[in-house]
Amino acid sequence: MRTTAPGTNSPPGARRTARPLAGLLIGALVACGGCAVDDDPAVDEGYGVFAFALGSKVPGASHMSVSVFQGPVTQPNQVPRYALGCVPYADADGSVKNPFTLDQLPVRSDYAVLVELFADSDCTDTVLRAYRGGIAVKAVTTAEAAEHPYYLQPAMLGAFTGMAQASAEAAAEVAKRSCTADAECQSAHPAAVCRNNKCELESLFPLNGGARRGLPTATTLEDGRVVVHGGVSVPGDGKSWTATSQRVEVFDPRLGRFESPAALIDAFEDVARTALGQTVAAGSSVLWTAAGSSRLVIAREGNKLRTGLDAASCTPGSTTCPVSDALARADLAGKVSVATTLPAPRGLPIVERMVTPAGQRLFVAGGAQLPLPKSGDSRLGDARLCQLEASTATCTDATGLMAAARANAATLCLDRTAQGCRRLLIFGGRASKAAPLAEIYDATNDVYEAVQFAGGNVPEQSHGGSLIALDGKTALLLGATSAALFLDPAGAVAPGGIAPLRVDIDESTSPTTLTLTPIALGAAAGSDGGKRALATAAAIPGGGALLVGGVDAAGAILGDALQFDAEGTIVGRVQLERARYGARLQPIGGAGPFGGCLMLVGGFSAASGGADEAISHIELFCPKAP
């Protein structure tokens, strides 16, 4: 049942079902002193009534509020134009679902609606938040409006909530059709696509991710939007994958849905069509991007992972090398330029926006020379500092070399300003165990500093992973592996996940001292013990961190996340809607209803046929208020 509101032209059955809740509101209006709406039975005829039918029980919710805003919600305490106070979230008879209707609103196209469910009668303990902006109220009847209800993206706080997916009925209806092109499916539903000559309603873009993306790139812009691009989607011989043909999707938290800026898609060229790419925000609508590969090898083989950059063709002068040598500056306003190129493609370099005495620069360091040798080390130790402006693009060599040649290292900015990073901790990614495990790049003086380790617990090797700052002196190393994934000439290797480590950083010593401590996971250790390869991790805005998905030592895909608090202590496990590895966890910016939430984008998941598939499904994690 989609529409149960007792407004104009509501079906009789629906009116009967919804009457208790609708009546509850009507009564409440009288109780508030006649502040709105008629107290006449004729309200059921449909003038000026806030019709309402919300009976599907959300766990833990007892009360709710509904607020209607003119324009998007961009602040935590923004005053709504229309507001329902704090009311009991009653469960009717179980047959009523979630649609509800607002009648008699002035016709406009810029409303935003925020529904919040609470665990307490004061409406302070939020359980669920659902939001949508850009809503148009049209001069149509209630019944006509109910034919196309706006989807308010919900987010259970402290849990993962999937973005919109097609109902089984809608998907089944589309699947009845055969096809040779997407257009033949779109008469059944505009979001349907043609896959293997059958129509599928696979993604509800723009209410969910629109493209399958394994190892995608995501960037949070200063205005809060999240730019998603790249990733591989097309399986080849069961091991190799090719980049998605879709380029850019932008999640706008002010709207609560994605947008697909045509200008950017047209102009971003193939720079955006790579997996393992690295991008940094350089303004409210500008991002810098580097590296990435348009072809990858990735497959689970029993308890091993076979990974590679598929870069055999990357000989000097090659035009078919899948690894990008481009550095690009992209402006979401539409101006995109492939600014410059590196002397040669580099696999998995270190990329960061740094502040040098000469201004902001894109720091591109290390990486692997291609093609990868059958044996030995192809990693590089040099770095380039590139200026990427709208009209100029130049790179200069940084002075000196890193103490260790590195690729696929974890990084942590130790001194961040609004313009970028001044001091960058570079951790792991070395091939030689004799070389230093970590070092610091000081952009102010353009020098590398040594790092010393105190205590034990220093991993023999560490590749990839995320260093997540808890405060200025402590970080977590999450998702790193002892295996040099994508760079190991052996191909299939044990995943080699490294259990989460707490990293205490003491910059008062010379050199800087790092102390590593394993984090006690207790009951949350599970079967994987936190040792996850191809997982993704990010800081939770407001405190803490999440380590999500990945592959365990047995080669199994993990369907949960480890949550850590602001002190780095394990909080527990959080279930995903879909188990995955090779995904990307990215914070959503802004101060609206989704500001401070995290977006889990793409990745690989087990398909029904036994092989893995890249997925488009996106999940949101919104933290509970501390």
Add this chain to the structure above:
Amino acid sequence: MHAIDRTAWRTLSALLALLIGVLPTFRAEAKSRARKERVLILRVESTQVPDAERVALTNALAESARRYKHYDIVVSKADLVEEMFEFECTEAGVECLEKIGKKQKVDRVVYSEVAKDGSGKLEWSMRVVGLRPVARVEQSTRQPLEGHDIQKVSERGLLVLIGPVDLPERAGTPPGTLTVRLAGGGVALVYVNEKLVGRTSVGGLTAPLAPGTYRLRVVRAGYKEWTTVVRVASDKTTEIAVSLELAPAPSAPPPGAPSPDEGLASKWWFWTAIGAVVVGGGIAVYALTRDDGAGTVGNASFSFDSGDAHLDPVFSGQ
């Protein structure tokens, strides 16, 4: 907060307030400068009281209405049934009142009737129908009548229906600021002249208001409603600290009372009563039917059930 931030905040708040109609009086005054709105007061209807009493009620209502200097008050010279007869109306619904109002060239029509409530006591039900942009009930109220001064009852009714008598005199002067803080935690709704202006907590709610006197009401579920009258001066901040008292718990229904599934449950007013008991004081939907200057009204429907998502207007080019 730096001075420049405060200035920017005030400017933004003032703009927002104007946008959302926090200052209904501004709007009314702006209209009055162009043309006073005309309000038709219909004669009181009742089969429960003698004609003489009905006339007295009508006179009291008319006298109360004439206190509104920013409206042109028109008092009907004929009984409603005669007017209804002219337009062949069978009931005093919105359509009929619209016809009567258009004949008199008014902007609003005030209809009222006296009847007995569920306990057999007389109450005065009032309703104002606005004719623009489309005819619709704008506000309504029920006022207990027995044992009350009919003049005061009519004044209270009109306050709900068409707002306060007095308007701020200096609309061109800078607004003042009202800050309402809630002691003891929790969240409460704040109404100024029956308009919801937002939620307050210990952190307080700040609202820009035109200089003048306002009725302030703070409500929170489970607590006694709190009201006062505040005066807001131009370019000054009036701070109000509110401490709410717990309301007594609602009593259980007497043995033998009908269950919600039988008898009374089919009557709309049963749910009215339940609503008032369960959520009274903690709930408000406001402005949904008020004339806020929009030319047209319309509908929208929402869902946060993923099973409905494929029906979203983004997929139909809407």
